Amino acid sequence: MRIVFANSAWVSAAERLILRGGGWQSVKLRVRYGLFFHPTAGPVLIDTGYTQEALSGARRSRMLRLYGALLKPELNAAEQVLPLLQSFGLSPDDIRTIIVTHFHADHISGLSLFRSARFIASDAAWARVKARGLRQNLRRGVFTELFPPDFEARLEGISAKPRVTPQGAIPGGADLFGDGSVIAVDLPGHADGQFGLLFTGPVRPLLYAVDAQWLLNALTHNRTPGFPATLIAEDAAAIEPTSAMLRRFLASGGEVMLCHDPAPTSYDLAPEAA
Template sequence: MKVTFANSAHITTKERLVLGHGRWRNISLKVRYGLCLHPQIGPILIDTGYGPSVTKGAERSLGLKLYSSLFFPDLIPEQAPDAILSRLGYRCDNVKLVIVSHFHADHIATLNQFPKAQFLARRTVFDALARRTYLQNLRHGLFPELLPETFSDRLIDMEQSPLEPLPHGLGEGWDLLGDGSLHAIDLPGHADGHFGLYFSTLDTPLLYGVDCQWLMRAITENRAPAFPANLIANDPQALSHSMVKLANFQAKGGDILLCHDPIDSPCDWPNFAQDSDDMGGEA
C-alpha cells in the first residue's frame, strides 16, 4: 500500500491560538486529507479536507456561512481529491471507501463527490449527530448539511472491524481493511469519537494523528494551547492522554503527521510513503 497526504486549503490563524505561549503573529495552517492506494481496494480517502460546499453557495445555512467567513479557508483546487485522483488516473466513482475520522467540516466537505463510496466511521457518533438539532450540532462545530443524504445507508461502523493489540504503546486498534495495513486508533479529546490512523506496514510506521493538535510543536514541546482552544476540545483531559500517546509513538521511532501542521512532511503530495516490501513497485 502507498499513502500520500494532500493539502485541500490554507487557513490563517494566530500562533497563540494553536500553541501554548505562542506569539500573536499570523501563521498559515494546512488542511490535509489522506489518499491510500490499496492493491485490492484501489483508492481510499482518509477524510476529504475543505471544499467549495463550505465556502460557496447561497443554499448554505447561516451557521455554515458564518463558519466559512470565520475560518476563511483558501482552497487549493489542484490538490482537491478529484484533481489528485485524476492525476493518478482515477475518477471519483473509483473511490469505494472513505474513512471519516470525525465529522468537522474540514474533514467531510467533499464526501458528496463520491457516489460509489462507503464510509468507514463511528456509527455511535453519526447517530448522535443525526439525533441533535441544528443548533446543538452548531455548538459542536458540526454541519450535517455537508453529508450525503445517503450517508447512514452507506456507513460501515468502524467498531465492527477486528480489535487487535498494537505495539509502541498504541494500545488496541481496529484493523479497518482486514489485512493489518491500516488500524484506527482511539485519540479522544478533540471531537466526539475522534480517531487516528496507524499504518504499520510502511517503511517507517506512521500514525496520522488527525486533529489531536494543530501543530506538532504543541505535542513535542508539550505546549497545548490554552484558552480558547481548551473550550473547543470536547474533553481536555482525554486530549492530553492522546497527546502523550502520539509523543510516545514518535519517541519509539514512528512518524507522526497532523492534519493542520504547516511543516511539509515526507508523505505530503506528490510524495508517497509505501510498504517496506513494496519499494519502487506499483500500488
C-alpha cells in the same frame, strides 16, 4: 502501499492559540486529506478536506456561511480532491471507500462528490449526531447539510471491525481492512468520535493523528495549548492523555502526521504531481 496527502486549503490562526507560549503572529495552517492504494480495497480517501461545497455550495445553511466567513479558508485549487484524483488517473466513481476521521466541515465537505463510496466512520458518533438537535451539532462544528442524504445507508461503522491490541507504545484500535495494514486509533479530545490512522507497513510506522493537535511542535515540545483552545474541544480533559500517547509513539520510533501542521512531510503531494 502508497500513501499521499494533499493540502485542500490554507487557514490562518494566531500562534498562541495553537501553541502554548506562542506569539501573536499568524500561522498559515494546511488542511490535509489523504489518498492511499490498498491491495484489495483499491484507492481509499482519508476525508476530503475543504471543498467548494462548504464555501459556496447550494445547500449551505446560514451558519455554515458564517463559519466560512469567520475562518476564511483559502482553497488550494491544484490540490482539491477532484484534481488530485485526476492526477492519478482516477474519477470519483473509482473511489469505493472513504475513511471519515471525524465530522467537522473541513473533513467531510466533499463527501457528496462520491456517489459510489462506502464511508468508514465512527457509528457511535453518527448515532449521537442523529440524536442531537441542530444547535447542539452546530456547537460541535457539525453541519449536517454536508452529509450525503444516504450517508447512513453507506456507513460502515468501526465498531464492527476486529480489534488490535496495543503493543507497548504502538497503539491498538480497529483493523479497518482485516489485514493489520490500517488501524483506526481512537483520539479523544478534539471531536466526537475522532480517530487517527496507524499505517503499519512503512519501516517507520506512520500515525496520521488528524486534529489531535494543530502543530507537531505542540507534541514534541510538550506545548499543547490550553485556554481558549480547549473551549472548542469535545472533551478538553482527554487532549493531554491523547497527546501523551502520541509522544510515547514518537519516542518509540514512530512518525506522527497532523492535518493542519504547515511543515511539509515526505508523504505530502509533490508539486509536480498535482
